[in-house]
Amino acid sequence: MSDFDPATFETINVEIRNNVCWVTLDRPQAMHAFDQQMQDEIRSTWRALRSIDDVHVAVLTATGDRAFCVGIDRTQDMSALESDGKLYGTSNNFMYDDPGDDLGPKSCDLWKPVVAAVNGVCCGGAFYLIAECDIIIAADHATFFDPHVTYGMPAVYEPMKMLQRMPLGEVLRLTLLGNHERMSAATAHRIGLVSEVVSADELEATTTWVAEAIASQPPVAVQASMRAIWAANDLGRHDALAMAPALLTTGMDPAALAAGQEAFTSGKRVEPRIR
Secondary structure, three states, X not given: OOOOOHHHOOOEEEEEEOOEXXXXXXXHHHXXXXXXXXXXXXXXXXXXXXXXXXXXXXXXXEOOOOEEEOOEOOOOOOHHHOOOOOHHHOOOHHHOOOOHHHHOOOOOOOOOOXXXXXXXXXXXXXXXXXXXXXXXXXXOOOEEEOOOHHHOOOOOHHHHHHOOOOOHHHHHHHHHHHHHOOEEHHHHHHOOOXXXXXXXXXXXXXXXXXXXXXXXXXXXXXHHHHHHHHHHHHHOHXXXXXXXXXXXXXXXXXXXXXXHHHHHHHOOOOOOOOO
């Protein structure tokens, strides 16, 4: 956590309230494209949140309503275009460090729920971020696309990650059409990428409700449940079930179980929101 000092951050804003950490991308002049500084600030935040027990849930969003994130900042120098042929300045192409290692919460070993509030254009390298979020809520004007092939770059890491969130045919279409088509928020909802679509005016309130509802529940039980789901998704059913006893045991908090039993026997029930 030594490099986690939100007061010094220049590309993201970090605010903690009601057990929820709001991480807001803040490079509007670049449509929230990430540069090395943003990568560093995001990574330090995800890593720090692992040990801040008051934070039960994180929200990832961006300032304004034009864009969520448009991937890597292409106005920066691209060493791949230099005459030595070295990819991003590495000694050889197999030593490449992908930006996704810094951007994705799971890649940074954060196993607390992350809710994405997508408030505009979401494309290319932005998929590093949303592919590793647990719930995605979109404003009705949000769009999704991957421009890599249009600009002569192979799309590799992003579609691999998005296969965890979208059907194969949709990933292929999104990837191969490049800039020629954008997926609407409504289509993203229909295929299961997005769990809810709301108006831009409702996005913050809806996201707040979802995040704070999750945060109100025992965090160890929530995190164990989340890890079980991701393990099953990553490993497959058989291998994940082999991990299930360890996850179940680790996620059993006697104090939370006692409080849950007391709440159940009291007869009081949560009034659910119907989606």
